[in-house]
Amino acid sequence: MSDLNDAISDRRRQTRSSVYHYLYQSPEPRSKQDISRDLNLSLPTVYQNVSELLDAGLIEYAGTSQSAGGRPAMQLRILPGARCAIGISITGHRLRFAATDLSREEIAYKDLRHSLNVEDEGYSEFVAQQLENFIDENHIDRNRILGVGISIAGIILPEIFTVLYAPTLYIRNLSLKALIDAIPYSVFPGNDASSGGFAEWFGSEKRESIAFLSLAEGVGGAVLVNGDQYVGNNYRSGEFGHMCVEWDGLPCSCGRKGCLEAYCSAKRLSTDLGITLPEFFSGLENGNEDYAALWEDFKKHLVIGLHNIRMTLDCDIVLGGYLTEYLKPYIGELQEMLAETDPFDRECHYLRISRYSKDSSMLGVALTFIRDFLNSI
Numbered sequence: 001m002s003d004l005n006d007a008i009s010d011r012r013r014q015t016r017s018s019v020y021h022y023l024y025q026s027p028e029p030r031s032k033q034d035i036s037r038d039l040n041l042s043l044p045t046v047y048q049n050v051s052e053l054l055d056a057g058l059i060e061y062a063g064t065s066q067s068a069g070g071r072p073a074m075q076l077r078i079l080p081g082a083r084c085a086i087g088i089s090i091t092g093h094r095l096r097f098a099a100t101d102l103s104r105e106e107i108a109y110k111d112l113r114h115s116l117n118v119e120d121e122g123y124s125e126f127v128a129q130q131l132e133n134f135i136d137e138n139h140i141d142r143n144r145i146l147g148v149g150i151s152i153a154g155i156i157l158p159e160i161f162t163v164l165y166a167p168t169l170y171i172r173n174l175s176l177k178a179l180i181d182a183i184p185y186s187v188f189p190g191n192d193a194s195s196g197g198f199a200e201w202f203g204s205e206k207r208e209s210i211a212f213l214s215l216a217e218g219v220g221g222a223v224l225v226n227g228d229q230y231v232g233n234n235y236r237s238g239e240f241g242h243m244c245v246e247w248d249g250l251p252c253s254c255g256r257k258g259c260l261e262a263y264c265s266a267k268r269l270s271t272d273l274g275i276t277l278p279e280f281f282s283g284l285e286n287g288n289e290d291y292a293a294l295w296e297d298f299k300k301h302l303v304i305g306l307h308n309i310r311m312t313l314d315c316d317i318v319l320g321g322y323l324t325e326y327l328k329p330y331i332g333e334l335q336e337m338l339a340e341t342d343p344f345d346r347e348c349h350y351l352r353i354s355r356y357s358k359d360s361s362m363l364g365v366a367l368t369f370i371r372d373f374l375n376s377i
């Protein structure tokens with residue numbers, strides 16, 4: 001008996017899910033008649049499911065349109081703001097917040113500099129308070145928050161809330177328990193590059209496997225196969241930053257020489273020169289010869305790294321991380337340089353910039369909550 005009930009409720013749930021996802025994927029509002037025809041459901045079944053979704057606050061009426069028979073038909077659409085999620089990016093002396101809703105677009109953003117270190121006493125409470133400030137400043141309804149994701153540039157074991165190693169934050173074996181306890185929402189910690197890769201995969205219509213290369217203070221990456229990260233045997237898959245692109249080359253933060261990170265980090269074009277990234281790129285545009293030479297070297301090594309990723313994985317390569325914002329004018333040139341090294345493809349459109357650009361890692365950790373919610377409807 002209970003199996004039968006389970007089967008019935010499961011079937012009903014699937015029908016309601018199909019009605020919701022039909023409206024979710026439709027670029028225009030649709031009528032109950034459209035739903036009935038396109039999903040092959042009886043009108044009474046459509047009425048019942050629409051009524052449940054309206055009661056749950058997940059869809060709304062969006063005016064009327066003239067149907068073929070002349071009678072106006074009520075149009076329905078999803079309510080993107082019915083639920084939202086927040087992502088926090090933790091880097092050295094900087095917190096960035098981003099919120100997204102069911103539309104998967106960014107709805108709020110904040111960048112905050114501070115002087116605390118991750119291991120300082122009171123750091124967890126500070127982050128939790130800043131999160132509440134962000135929620136208030138952007139008038140986010142707390143009842144609609146599905147959860148808060150935390151993005152960190154390090155090797156993370158989410159099951160035990162521990163950061164095993166984060167070289168750019170100078171930490172090893174850091175427990176995130178105090179931070180998670182200080183935040184009164186569901187919390188999910190994730191690696192910045194794999195979160196960025198997930199954002200790109202989940203946010204785009206093209207759901208193919210991708211390699212995500214994050215260019216920020218450090219250089220990281222992730223391999224996403226059907227949306228799941230290929231983690232490797234030791235959680236070190238996608239560590240593209242430590243591929244060797246120059247034997248005995250520049251020293252890297254990992255202690256080795258010639259790594260991609262040593263050549264293609266945002267640091268190399270900014271703090272190492274005592275300037276900011278906008279200053280570097282405007283100097284480059286204005287003909288600074290030293291910057292031009294450095295930029296040539298940067299691109300050359302980046303293309304070697306991109307070529308090796310493509311030859312190994314045979315999938316699209318998506319560039320993310322905050323440096324990527326400045327690479328947009330140069331993407332065509334990078335594709336051409338890549339084509340010169342590619343024995344198979346003459347056009348290298350498989351290289352592209354993430355649709356979320358600089359905010360991909362925060363949105364990625366937030367979007368894991370959105371994905372789970374959409375799957376639960």
Ligand SMILES: [Zn+2]
Pocket residue numbers: 241242252253254255256259261
């Ligand atoms: Zn290295």
